Amino acid sequence: MWHRGGGHKRLYRVVDFQRKLRDVAGVIRRIEYDPNRTARIALVDFEGHRPAYLLAVDGMKPGETVLAGDTGVDIRPGNSMPLETMPVGTLVHNIELRPGQGGKLARAAGTVATLVKKGVDGYAVVRLPSGEQRLVLSRCFATVGTLSNREHHNRVLGKAGAKRWLGVRPTTRGVAMNPVDHPHGGGEGRTSGGRPSCTPWGVQTKGKKTRSSKRTDVFRIVRRPTGKYNKR
Secondary structure (H helix, E strand, O other): OOOEOOOOOOOOOOEOOOOOOOOOOEEEEEEEOOOOOOOOEEEEEEOOOOOEEEEOEOOOOOOOEEOEOOOOOOOOOOOEEEHHHOOOOOEEEOEEOOOOOOEEEOOOOOOOEEEEEEOOOOEEEEEOOOOOEEEEEOOOEEEEOOEOOOOHHHOOOOOHHHHHHOOEOOOOOHHHOOOOOOOOOOOOOOOOOOOOOEOOOOOEOOOOOOOOOHHHHHHEEEOOOOOOOOOO
16 A cells, blocks of 8 residues: 555554443453554453453543443443433444444544434434434444543644654655656646646545445435535
């Protein structure tokens, strides 16, 4: 892959996105850094079972308890339950798309989704961090609360070497290449490219829609805002 390589060696932590242990209270042992994701993870001890890693919720502290279950679970940060058992307006993350599949939506640092509506047709409407509103099966599990490390987007790496530790290699600008290598390449002296920004294969990079999953478009209630001015 272009511009990827090197970087510090990482040990993968197996995170339980499914919340497999139901109706078994867990006690948080510690909050840890995970090099494989932007959010923090929590090591949780379950009585009679092996410890497991969970996504840490903002404000979570060692010694607190978390619980996952179909019914009778309190609406507290870190607890997981089906969307149909939550009140409208609950802030959630790690949302499943299929029951039992494990959380897929809202898993990055500081992200949170909102349960907007619960319908009688077996679906709930969830507002995602992008602003998109989507139908999700009411039987799907989600975890209450906002994910940890909310200031992640404000981080300053400080030097180019820090980027290399993350496995990111230098990026060569298209206008600095030859015409055979990039559509922006070539020209006498310094040129601006002569065409809209594009990839080496000619695909537009600014404003072009990349979503092409027609199968899942029926689940979108409201598209995410693009920030563009709509002329009427």
